[in-house]
Amino acid sequence: MKKLFIETLGCAMNMRDSEHMIAELNREESYELTHSLGEADLILINTCSVREKPVAKLFSEIGVFAKSKKEGAKIGVCGCTASHLGEEIIKRAPVVDFVLGARNVSKINEVIGKKHAVEISIEFDESAYAFADYRTNPFRSMVNISIGCDKQCTFCIVPATRGDEISIPSELIVQEIHKSVAQGAREVMLLGQNVNNYGRRFSASQESCDFTQLLQKISEIEGLERIRFTSPHPLHMDDRFLEEFASNRKICKQIHIPLQSGSSRVLQEMKRGYTKEWFLNRCAKVRALAPEAVISTDIIVGFPGESDADFEETMDVLEKVRFEQLFSFKYSPRPQTAAAEYSDQIDSEAASLRLARLQARHTEILDEIMDAQAGRVHSVFFDELKDNGRCAGRSDDGKLVFVEGSEELLGTIKRVRITKSSRSALDGVVLEG
Ligand code: 5AD
Numbered sequence: 001m002k003k004l005f006i007e008t009l010g011c012a013m014n015m016r017d018s019e020h021m022i023a024e025l026n027r028e029e030s031y032e033l034t035h036s037l038g039e040a041d042l043i044l045i046n047t048c049s050v051r052e053k054p055v056a057k058l059f060s061e062i063g064v065f066a067k068s069k070k071e072g073a074k075i076g077v078c079g080c081t082a083s084h085l086g087e088e089i090i091k092r093a094p095v096v097d098f099v100l101g102a103r104n105v106s107k108i109n110e111v112i113g114k115k116h117a118v119e120i121s122i123e124f125d126e127s128a129y130a131f132a133d134y135r136t137n138p139f140r141s142m143v144n145i146s147i148g149c150d151k152q153c154t155f156c157i158v159p160a161t162r163g164d165e166i167s168i169p170s171e172l173i174v175q176e177i178h179k180s181v182a183q184g185a186r187e188v189m190l191l192g193q194n195v196n197n198y199g200r201r202f203s204a205s206q207e208s209c210d211f212t213q214l215l216q217k218i219s220e221i222e223g224l225e226r227i228r229f230t231s232p233h234p235l236h237m238d239d240r241f242l243e244e245f246a247s248n249r250k251i252c253k254q255i256h257i258p259l260q261s262g263s264s265r266v267l268q269e270m271k272r273g274y275t276k277e278w279f280l281n282r283c284a285k286v287r288a289l290a291p292e293a294v295i296s297t298d299i300i301v302g303f304p305g306e307s308d309a310d311f312e313e314t315m316d317v318l319e320k321v322r323f324e325q326l327f328s329f330k331y332s333p334r335p336q337t338a339a340a341e342y343s344d345q346i347d348s349e350a351a352s353l354r355l356a357r358l359q360a361r362h363t364e365i366l367d368e369i370m371d372a373q374a375g376r377v378h379s380v381f382f383d384e385l386k387d388n389g390r391c392a393g394r395s396d397d398g399k400l401v402f403v404e405g406s407e408e409l410l411g412t413i414k415r416v417r418i419t420k421s422s423r424s425a426l427d428g429v430v431l432e433g
């Protein structure tokens, strides 16, 4: 059997793309996954290009991989940086055998046999492609509901790497979830760059279906207990969607609402389409309808032209919403994006100071949230066995929970009383009955 080493960077969509590539490869030939570079017959790097740093690291990594690989092993660069740099990757690193874009993963078996093949078209439509089956975690499935992104956020490279947004037909989504449930999954994570824009465009005619209707259809699937999704866009969070989120028992009460900036002026420069007030209003609506819901977010600091006063607006939203999880980044100018051309780029040191302040305050908030967890009861879906006799799972609101336990807990949902908390996880005991 051939051996495959695959490194996956970036977001959940990339994780699912890696699963799709593993599945497609196994259609033609059996591959076993390996963590050892020296053993691999095929090395895949599934890249992310959302910020500059990982892109800069790619070429040094290719160098390391080339030195460690065994004679004759192939190296493929896939994902968003593949889409973005294309041929240039092979020019700069001829040791790379092929380049496969984020929107072309179904072509893995085509490129693997062609020396220096480059397949990166962002027009290619994989929205109705029937991928073969492979899941990293049998209890929890990831299912794409759309590809690409139609937004033109001025900081973001994704429309250039993943192309226009096309929704996947709802029957295919439902079919795929049925299949994963039959194989043991009880939870699904619905994936898209902008999930609540679902249904705006399909590649073939299909009955109209928006995200709220899709959630309703999916929640009818018997045996499926939990539905998660990432990421919704604050602009498309209408009341109907939030009411469904709050009232549908199967939808986990955890929602990622990417803020990006708390300043309405900066949001306008980012072309996000909403204001600080709208964002706060949506979070307040979530809290009013589902007080137990956890809200997480993404924030960029140091966007071109961000003043001290703009940054204070971001700090103000942090105080008001008290996000449980915060993914925060220093603005990174990206090629093919409008903001990279703005003349008022921010000094990197100043941006670092803002980032440090934001993160420090968030850590305090997080500590307060986690400290209050002891004694609470969560319903936890166990899906991973640890080496030290412990079992790990996620609470409905997305917290990582550990208990003493073995295989029999896997795939089950149990009530757990929390005994101890840290910043990133909880310890607890399973309650009987
Ligand atoms: N610079 C910094 N962060 C970015 N993100 C997207 N583009 C950039 C950029 N150019 C962040 C956003 C997005 C997350 C996935 O990455 O916060 O929501």
Ligand code: SF4
Pocket (backbone or CB within 6 Å): 009, 010, 011, 012, 013, 014, 047, 048, 049, 050, 079, 080, 102, 158, 161, 162
């Ligand atoms: Fe990275 Fe964005 Fe591509 Fe995901 S879609 S891999 S976050 S650039």
